[in-house]
Amino acid sequence: MTATDSVTHAGATPDQPQPYAELGLTSPEYQRIRQVLGRRPTDAELALYSVMWSEHCSYKSSKVHLRQFAEKAPPSDALLAGIGANAGVVDIGGGYAVTFKIESHNHPSYVEPHQGAATGVGGIVRDILAMGARPVAVMDALRFGPAGAGDTRRVLSGVVSGISWYGNCLGLPNIGGELAFDACYAGNPLVNALCVGVMRHGDLKLATADGPGNKVILLGSRTGPDGIGGASVLASATFGDGGHSAKRPSVQVGDPFLEKLLIECCLELYHDGLVTGIQDLGAAGVACATTELAAAGTGGMRVRLDAVPLRDPSLGPPEILMSESQERMMAVVEPDKVPAFFAVCAKWGVQATVVGEVTGTGRLEMTWHGETVVDIPPGTAADEGPVYSRPLARPGWQDQLAADDPAALPRPSGASGLRAALLALLGSPGLADKTWVTEQYDRYVRGDTVLAMPEDGGLLRIDEETGLGVALATDGNGRYALLDPYAGAQLALCEAYRNVAVTGARPLAVTNCMNFGSPEDPAVMWQFAEAVRGLADGCAVLGVPVTGGNVSFYNQTGEDAIQPTPVIGVLGVHADVRRRLSIGFTGEGARIVLLGRTGPEFGGSAWAHVVHEHIGGQPPRVDFDAERALARVLADAAAAGVASAAHDLSDGGLAVALAESCLRGGRGCRVRLPGDPFTFLFSESAARAIVAVRPGAEAEFAGICAAHAVPAGTIGTVGGHLLEVEDSFTITLAELAGVHGGALPAIFG
Amino acid sequence: MTARVGVVTFPGSLDEGEAARAVRRAGGEPVALWHAECDLRGADAVILPGGFSYGDYLRCGAIARFSPVMNELAAAVQAGLPVLGICNGFQILCEAHLLPGALTRNAALHFVSRDVRLRIENDGTPWTRAYVAGQEITVPLKSGEGAYVADAGTLEALESGGQVVIRYLDNPNGSALGIAGVRNEAGNVVGLMPHPEYATSELTGPGTDGLGFFSSIVSVLVGA
Numbered sequence: 001m002t003a004t005d006s007v008t009h010a011g012a013t014p015d016q017p018q019p020y021a022e023l024g025l026t027s028p029e030y031q032r033i034r035q036v037l038g039r040r041p042t043d044a045e046l047a048l049y050s051v052m053w054s055e056h057c058s059y060k061s062s063k064v065h066l067r068q069f070a071e072k073a074p075p076s077d078a079l080l081a082g083i084g085a086n087a088g089v090v091d092i093g094g095g096y097a098v099t100f101k102i103e104s105h106n107h108p109s110y111v112e113p114h115q116g117a118a119t120g121v122g123g124i125v126r127d128i129l130a131m132g133a134r135p136v137a138v139m140d141a142l143r144f145g146p147a148g149a150g151d152t153r154r155v156l157s158g159v160v161s162g163i164s165w166y167g168n169c170l171g172l173p174n175i176g177g178e179l180a181f182d183a184c185y186a187g188n189p190l191v192n193a194l195c196v197g198v199m200r201h202g203d204l205k206l207a208t209a210d211g212p213g214n215k216v217i218l219l220g221s222r223t224g225p226d227g228i229g230g231a232s233v234l235a236s237a238t239f240g241d242g243g244h245s246a247k248r249p250s251v252q253v254g255d256p257f258l259e260k261l262l263i264e265c266c267l268e269l270y271h272d273g274l275v276t277g278i279q280d281l282g283a284a285g286v287a288c289a290t291t292e293l294a295a296a297g298t299g300g301m302r303v304r305l306d307a308v309p310l311r312d313p314s315l316g317p318p319e320i321l322m323s324e325s326q327e328r329m330m331a332v333v334e335p336d337k338v339p340a341f342f343a344v345c346a347k348w349g350v351q352a353t354v355v356g357e358v359t360g361t362g363r364l365e366m367t368w369h370g371e372t373v374v375d376i377p378p379g380t381a382a383d384e385g386p387v388y389s390r391p392l393a394r395p396g397w398q399d400q401l402a403a404d405d406p407a408a409l410p411r412p413s414g415a416s417g418l419r420a421a422l423l424a425l426l427g428s429p430g431l432a433d434k435t436w437v438t439e440q441y442d443r444y445v446r447g448d449t450v451l452a453m454p455e456d457g458g459l460l461r462i463d464e465e466t467g468l469g470v471a472l473a474t475d476g477n478g479r480y481a482l483l484d485p486y487a488g489a490q491l492a493l494c495e496a497y498r499n500v501a502v503t504g505a506r507p508l509a510v511t512n513c514m515n516f517g518s519p520e521d522p523a524v525m526w527q528f529a530e531a532v533r534g535l536a537d538g539c540a541v542l543g544v545p546v547t548g549g550n551v552s553f554y555n556q557t558g559e560d561a562i563q564p565t566p567v568i569g570v571l572g573v574h575a576d577v578r579r580r581l582s583i584g585f586t587g588e589g590a591r592i593v594l595l596g597r598t599g600p601e602f603g604g605s606a607w608a609h610v611v612h613e614h615i616g617g618q619p620p621r622v623d624f625d626a627e628r629a630l631a632r633v634l635a636d637a638a639a640a641g642v643a644s645a646a647h648d649l650s651d652g653g654l655a656v657a658l659a660e661s662c663l664r665g666g667r668g669c670r671v672r673l674p675g676d677p678f679t680f681l682f683s684e685s686a687a688r689a690i691v692a693v694r695p696g697a698e699a700e701f702a703g704i705c706a707a708h709a710v711p712a713g714t715i716g717t718v719g720g721h722l723l724e725v726e727d728s729f730t731i732t733l734a735e736l737a738g739v740h741g742g743a744l745p746a747i748f749g
Numbered sequence: 750m751t752a753r754v755g756v757v758t759f760p761g762s763l764d765e766g767e768a769a770r771a772v773r774r775a776g777g778e779p780v781a782l783w784h785a786e787c788d789l790r791g792a793d794a795v796i797l798p799g800g801f802s803y804g805d806y807l808r809c810g811a812i813a814r815f816s817p818v819m820n821e822l823a824a825a826v827q828a829g830l831p832v833l834g835i836c837n838g839f840q841i842l843c844e845a846h847l848l849p850g851a852l853t854r855n856a857a858l859h860f861v862s863r864d865v866r867l868r869i870e871n872d873g874t875p876w877t878r879a880y881v882a883g884q885e886i887t888v889p890l891k892s893g894e895g896a897y898v899a900d901a902g903t904l905e906a907l908e909s910g911g912q913v914v915i916r917y918l919d920n921p922n923g924s925a926l927g928i929a930g931v932r933n934e935a936g937n938v939v940g941l942m943p944h945p946e947y948a949t950s951e952l953t954g955p956g957t958d959g960l961g962f963f964s965s966i967v968s969v970l971v972g973a
Contacts, residue, residue: 161859164859164893168860169801169804171800257760257761257801257804348760440859444862447953450952
C-alpha cells in the first residue's frame, strides 16, 4: 500500500475491508470504533484503537475487579497520587515522597529473554521518571520452569543477563526480589520488574497536556520498527504452535546508555521548571502517550507524525503509532521555554523534536505530510475502551485439590529424616542460595543501599542526616494461590508486609503484579477475581492502600494456565536505617525468640512440594491482626536496639529460616523445639518471625512482645559453627553452605 | 589547605557521587568536573569514577578517552597530577595509554558483583600510602570487563618495577597475575577495578577498608 489512508479517503471508502481481527480487535469492538467516528477508521486510527483497547493497555477484562482497590482503600494520608497515575506516590515524611510500581514483561522475556527482561527494567524505570522522581533502585520477581530443564537455562540466563546489563548500566542498585521455579512457568516465565523513585514534595509531575499552544516534544530514541503490535498482539496472545518465529522481531531492543542520559536530562528539565506535563512511552508508544496526555489535559492535540524522527524511514503512520521503541518520553512545554528545553537536551546528547501542540478543539488530530490521518476524541481511545465482565466459574477440580490433604503424606521420622529434609529443602532451586543470580547485579551503586539480597527486604537510605529510609519487598506464592486464590493473594501481601517489617520499617503502601492465564477461561477469571478481592480486603484490614499495579493475562500455553500468581510489593518507611535489622546471626550469645503461633500447616508448603511433589489441601491461615501486631513488635525492637537480627518465616518454615540466618551471619545456633519437631521445623504458619535478642535485653524485648500480645518463646541461642536442634540433629555451617550455595551453580554453571 | 579532588562525570558515569562522598569522608573537598570542558577547575588530584561511559559501547573507555577533559588530564599527568581511575575510570586510563595493559571480559563471561579480598602490594603511591604493603582489605568489585591483561613483557616489567599496586587474593575475574590495580612508571597515576569508594561506610558497604585511598591523597595534598 502506498497511498496514505487519510480521513478523507476513509470517508470515501466506507466498505474497504480492514484487518481488525489481525490487530486483536473483535468484531463488536471494530463496530464500536466505526460508531464513535461515524465512519470507518483510517489505518492509523485502527492501529491506535487496537493498541489502546488491547488487554494490556485498557485492562478491559480486569477493570471491573480492580475497582475494589480504590473502593475498599483504607484511609491514608500518605497517598499523594494513586491508581491511574503512572505510579503511586507516597509521602514518607521529611518533605520526601516516594513512588514505586511493579510491572510484568513476561511474554517478551520468553521470546527473547535478554532483551525482554532488559526492556522490562527500562519501561518501569521510565514510569517512575515520568512522575518527576529520580529512580533509585530496582527489584525483580522471577519465575521459571523446572531449574533442570534445558529451556529454563536459556530463559533464566538470558533474563538475568538482560536485567544485569540494563539495570547496572543505568546505575540503579538491584536490592531484592524473588526467584522461583515450577513446571507451570516452563512456557510462561514471569519477569516482574519493580522500580522505586524519590522526589521532594512539589516535584510531582502529571501526565497531562494542558494549555493550548503549548508544544508537544518527543525526546530520546528515534522510532523504529520495534515491538510493533507488541501491545495488542504479543503481550496478550496465548503462545500457540509455531507462532514463535513470526513474533520474534516484535520484541523491543534496549539501549540503557540512552536511558541513563534520558534520566539525567529529564531530571534537569524538571529542576529547571521547563516541563508542564510528561509521559513515558511504553506499550503502544506514541499512540498511548498522545491519547493519554490529550485525554487528561485540555483535551486537544495536533501532531505531525512526519515530524517523528525515524530509525527506519519506511515506517508509515500505523507503525509509528504502534512502535514500542524504547527510551522515549513525550513532554508538554510552554513555547517560550522550548529553547531552554532544547539546550538541556543538547547538554545530555538527547534528541528532542517538536512534533505537535496542545489545542482546545477536544480532538486528537494527526497529519502525515499534510493529510489528516487521525481525527478522534482522545478519551474514546484512552479511557472509554471496552469493559468486559467476563464469565467466571470456580473450577470443578478446586474441591478435589482442597481435599488432597498433605496430612496424609509420609513425614520424616527421627533425627536423620528431619536432617535430610532440611538439606533437601536448602538445596532445592527455589530455596537455594541465589548468589549465582544476584552477583550479576550491582547492589552498591548510588551508595545508599543498606540491605539487599539475601535479606528479607531491600532497604535504602533516603536522607543521610536523619537516617530516613524506605524498605521494599515483593512476594508471591503460586502454590498457595492455586489452592485458594483469595487467601493466596492475602498470604503474598502478608509476607511482603512482614518482610518490610522485619527490617524495622513501617509498611505504608502496596503495588501488585497480577500474573494469570487467559481471562477468556472462566476458571482463570475466577482465580483472578478471587485474588483481587482477597488483596483489596487484605489491604483494607492492614491499612495499606494499593497505589498501582499491573495485570498480565494470557500466561498460558495452549489450555494450560500458570498457577495464579499475584506478586505483591510492599513499601515501608524506616525512621532510621542505622537501626535496621538484618537476617544474619552475628551476635554471639543472642537469644533466639520465635514469634507467632505454629500449627500443622503444610498445604502448598515447600516441604510438600520439594519432598513429595505434592500440592493440595489448604494454604496457611491468614491472620491480619497477628501480622499487624508482629510488625509493631519488629518496629519497636529495631527502634529500641534490642535485637541483633530478625528473619521472617515463610517457605520452608523455621528450619530454612534458621539455616539462612546462620549462613548470612556466619554463626551457628542451638535450638530446642517446643513441640513436635517436624511441625515446628517445616510448618509454614503465617505471621511468624525469629528474632535474635541482644544479651541483657531479653526482658525489654519480652515486654515489647507482651505489649502487642504477640506469642514469644525463646527457642535457643546464637553461637558456634553448627546448626543444632537439641535431641535431634546437627549440621555444620560448612555443610549447610555447600548444599545451599552449590545448587544453582551446579545447574547454571 | 584543603585537598581539592576533582571527580569527572562522563555521559554514563555512575559512581561519581559515591567517589565525591568518599573524598568528603576522608576530609577532602570534591570538585565536580564535566567531560566536555577543557578545565580541571584547579583540582589538585583527579578521580575518574566507575560507570558505563558511553554505554561501554565499542570497548569500555574507548570513547570517553577522547573527551575534551582527557586532553587536559593527559597534560596534567605529565606534570605529576595524581590521578585515580576506578573501574570504568581504570578502563579509560588504559584506553588513553596513561596506564599499561587493558581490561577484558571476566573469565565467567558475566558481570561479577562481590566483596573481594585484596592485598596492597605498593604503599608508595599517593593513593595507597595510608596502607602498609602486604595489608589485606575487603572492597566491592562490580564489573563485567575486569580481567586485566597485558603482554608478557609488560607484566614482567610491572612486577619488577613495583607497578602492581593491588592484587586479588582470590582472583574473581581471571586477571593476569591476579592484578587488581596498577600504577604508571612515574607513580602518580593508579587504576583499579574494585571500588574502594563503596567501602568507606559500615552502613552501606562491607566496612571502611577503602577509605585509605582517599585519606592517602588528602594527606599527600595537605602535606601531612
